[in-house]
Amino acid sequence: MDGGITMPSPKVKEKLSGLPRLPGVYLFKDKQEQVIYVGKAVNLRSRVRSYFTTTHHNARLRALVERIEDLDFMVTDSELEAFILEANLIKEYRPRFNVSFKDDKQYPYLRLTLEEAFPRLVVARKPDCKGSRYFGPYSSAGAMRETLRLLKKLFPLRHCRQPLKEGQPKGRPCLNYQIKRCLGPCRGDVSREEYMKMVKDLILFLEGKGEKLLKELEKEMKEAASRLDYERAARLRDRYRSVALVLERQKVVSVDGGDRDIIALTEVQGEPRTALFRVRAGKLTEQDYFTLTNTEGLSEEEMMAAFLRHYYSHQPFIPSEILLSHRVAEEELVAAWLKKMKGKKVKIHVPRRGEKKELVRLAAQNAQLRWKKDEESADVKALNYLTRLFNADKPITDIEGYDISHLGGEEGVGVAVLFRNGQPCKEGYRRYSLRDTPPADDYLALQEVMRRRLDGHDPLPHLFLIDGGRGQLNAVAKILQEKGLQHFPLMALAKEEEHLFLLHRHAPLVLPSNHPALKLLQRIRDEAHRFAISYSRLKFAKKSLGSILEEVPGIGPSRRKALLSHFKGISEIKEAAPEKLAAVPGMNSSVAQALYEYLRSFPD
Numbered sequence: 001m002d003g004g005i006t007m008p009s010p011k012v013k014e015k016l017s018g019l020p021r022l023p024g025v026y027l028f029k030d031k032q033e034q035v036i037y038v039g040k041a042v043n044l045r046s047r048v049r050s051y052f053t054t055t056h057h058n059a060r061l062r063a064l065v066e067r068i069e070d071l072d073f074m075v076t077d078s079e080l081e082a083f084i085l086e087a088n089l090i091k092e093y094r095p096r097f098n099v100s101f102k103d104d105k106q107y108p109y110l111r112l113t114l115e116e117a118f119p120r121l122v123v124a125r126k127p128d129c130k131g132s133r134y135f136g137p138y139s140s141a142g143a144m145r146e147t148l149r150l151l152k153k154l155f156p157l158r159h160c161r162q163p164l165k166e167g168q169p170k171g172r173p174c175l176n177y178q179i180k181r182c183l184g185p186c187r188g189d190v191s192r193e194e195y196m197k198m199v200k201d202l203i204l205f206l207e208g209k210g211e212k213l214l215k216e217l218e219k220e221m222k223e224a225a226s227r228l229d230y231e232r233a234a235r236l237r238d239r240y241r242s243v244a245l246v247l248e249r250q251k252v253v254s255v256d257g258g259d260r261d262i263i264a265l266t267e268v269q270g271e272p273r274t275a276l277f278r279v280r281a282g283k284l285t286e287q288d289y290f291t292l293t294n295t296e297g298l299s300e301e302e303m304m305a306a307f308l309r310h311y312y313s314h315q316p317f318i319p320s321e322i323l324l325s326h327r328v329a330e331e332e333l334v335a336a337w338l339k340k341m342k343g344k345k346v347k348i349h350v351p352r353r354g355e356k357k358e359l360v361r362l363a364a365q366n367a368q369l370r371w372k373k374d375e376e377s378a379d380v381k382a383l384n385y386l387t388r389l390f391n392a393d394k395p396i397t398d399i400e401g402y403d404i405s406h407l408g409g410e411e412g413v414g415v416a417v418l419f420r421n422g423q424p425c426k427e428g429y430r431r432y433s434l435r436d437t438p439p440a441d442d443y444l445a446l447q448e449v450m451r452r453r454l455d456g457h458d459p460l461p462h463l464f465l466i467d468g469g470r471g472q473l474n475a476v477a478k479i480l481q482e483k484g485l486q487h488f489p490l491m492a493l494a495k496e497e498e499h500l501f502l503l504h505r506h507a508p509l510v511l512p513s514n515h516p517a518l519k520l521l522q523r524i525r526d527e528a529h530r531f532a533i534s535y536s537r538l539k540f541a542k543k544s545l546g547s548i549l550e551e552v553p554g555i556g557p558s559r560r561k562a563l564l565s566h567f568k569g570i571s572e573i574k575e576a577a578p579e580k581l582a583a584v585p586g587m588n589s590s591v592a593q594a595l596y597e598y599l600r601s602f603p604d
Helices: 010-016 044-050 059-067 079-093 141-154 192-206 210-226 230-249 300-312 331-342 354-389 442-455 470-482 516-550 557-566 570-575 578-582 589-600
Strands: 024-029 035-041 070-075 109-112 121-124 133-135 260-268 271-280 283-293 321-324 347-349 398-407 410-420 430-433 463-467 490-493 500-502
Touching: 010 070, 024 044, 024 079, 035 044, 035 059, 035 079, 044 070, 079 300, 079 331, 109 141, 109 192, 121 141, 141 192, 192 210, 192 230, 210 230, 260 300, 260 354, 271 300, 271 354, 283 300, 283 354, 300 331, 321 354, 331 347, 354 516, 398 442, 398 516, 410 442, 410 516, 430 442, 442 470, 463 470, 463 516, 470 490, 470 500, 490 516, 516 557, 570 589, 578 589
Parallel strands: 260 321, 321 347, 398 463, 463 490
Antiparallel strands: 024 035, 024 070, 109 121, 109 133, 260 271, 271 283, 398 410, 410 430, 490 500
C-alpha cells in the first residue's frame, strides 16, 4: 500500500535538529539497534531530513523509513571520503535495505597463504586473513573447484597444513608427493627460493598474465638446462606445455592485448543481473554472474554504481579499463574512488560502437542464456510443486496475482497480473478503479476486485495469489464461496516473513528462501505490486493535472479531456508553445494563450 509521510521516532526527531550541513555518512537503526541502512550525503542535514518530509511511493524506501528508530552519523572532509566510508560501512554491516548481491557472502575465493614459508592455495569464504593473497570471488563454486584442480596439476604446491620452515624437514611425505602433485618441501627436496618461483608463476597465471608466465618458464627452463639440472628443466618443460595448452583454449577477445573488465547489466525474469568478463592480456580468462537485490526504485545507473563499489572493494586487482553497458551514477566520484584504490586512473567507458561494444553485448547475451535454462527448469519444478500442493486435477500453469494500492488513502486501485508457465502474460493483466470501497480498506478492496473479476467472462486461471496474510485470504475466500468456487485453489503470500497462507492449513506454510515455488510466487507478487503502484500514480497524476486545468478560464470538461488525451503530462503541456496548445481539438488561440501564461506562473 502507498502511504503518506512517516513521522520520525522520538530519538530520531531529537537528532535531526543537530545534523550539520556537511558531507558525511549516516546510519539508520531499527528497534534492535541493528544498522539497516547506510548512506552518504553532501549535506547530512538536508539528506537525512528528506526521509521524513517526503511521501515515499517506493515500497522499499517506505519499509525502511517505517523501521528507523535511531540514527548515527559521521562527518567527513569531502564527498569522496564519504563515498569511501560508506562503502566500508556497507561491507562491515551488510544492511538489509542497501543494494545487495544475492549469495555474495557465499561466493568463494582462492587464498594463497603468502604469510607461510611455503604457501598453499586453499578455498576461502571471506578475504579476511592478513598476509594472504586472494583471487575471486567465484560466483560458481563448481567452476572455482575445477580451476583449483587445474592449478594443482600445473603448480604442485603443498596441500598439508603442517608448519614448515626451510632447512627443517618433517619426514615422510604424503601421497601427493608420490603422484607428483607436490614438490615435497616437507622432505627438504625443494629450496624455498625455487618454491617461491613457482608461487610467482601461479600468481601470474591467476592474474591472467599467461604470456608473461610462458616467457618466465622458458627462461627458467633454459637456465636449468645450462646448469645441467635436467630434472628441474623437465618439470618446467611440462609446466610450460600445460600452461600453453590452457592459454590456447582461452578465447582471444582483444587485439590490443590489454587488461579490462566488461560488465553488462541486464534483466532476467524481472530481476537485475550482471555479467562480468575478465580480459587479461587480450584473452577472456573468466566469467562471473551476479543477481542484485533490494533495487526497487533504483535506476540502471544507480545499480551499476552499486555493483562497481561492491565488486571492486573486494578485488586485489583493478584493470586500467572497465567497459560497461550503462552509465554510472556519480561517475566522477566512482572514478575517483577507483583511482584511489588502484593508485592510478581507471577508465570507465560505455562503448557505442566497434569491438568493445560487441564485447559488452556478448556479456549481456551470456547473462541471459546463463539464467534462462535455470529459470525454465525452476519454473517447471515450482508449478509441479503447486499442482501437488493443491492436489489439482490438471497441472497448474496459469496463476493470477492480486494487489491493492492507493496514495495517502486516495486513488485506490486494484490489479491482477497473469503468469503463464512462469512467465508474465500481459494480455491477462487487469486494472480496477475502486468504486465502492472506503479508503485504505484492504479487505473490502480485495473483495470488490475479486467480485468484479468473477462477474466477467474471461477464463479463470488455475490459482489465485493474494498479496497479504490470513485476513486477506479469508476476505477473498468469502467472494469465492458466494460464487460457488469455495474449492478453487487460493493462497496468500505475506511480505516480510514470506509465509504462505492456504485455506486448508491452519498454520502458514514456510518454504526455504531458495524454493522454486516461493521464488515464482514472489515474482508474481512483486509484479502485481509494481503494476498496482504504477496505475495508482497514473490516476493521481491525471487527477492532479485535471484539477490544474479546471482553474484556467475557458477550459471546461471537454477541453480538459482533449488536453489530457493529447499530452502525456503537465510537464509536456507546460513546455508546449501556444500554437501547439491551440492545435488541440476544441482549443482556440485565446484559451491556449491563457493556459500558456497560467502554467508559466508555476515555479519549476
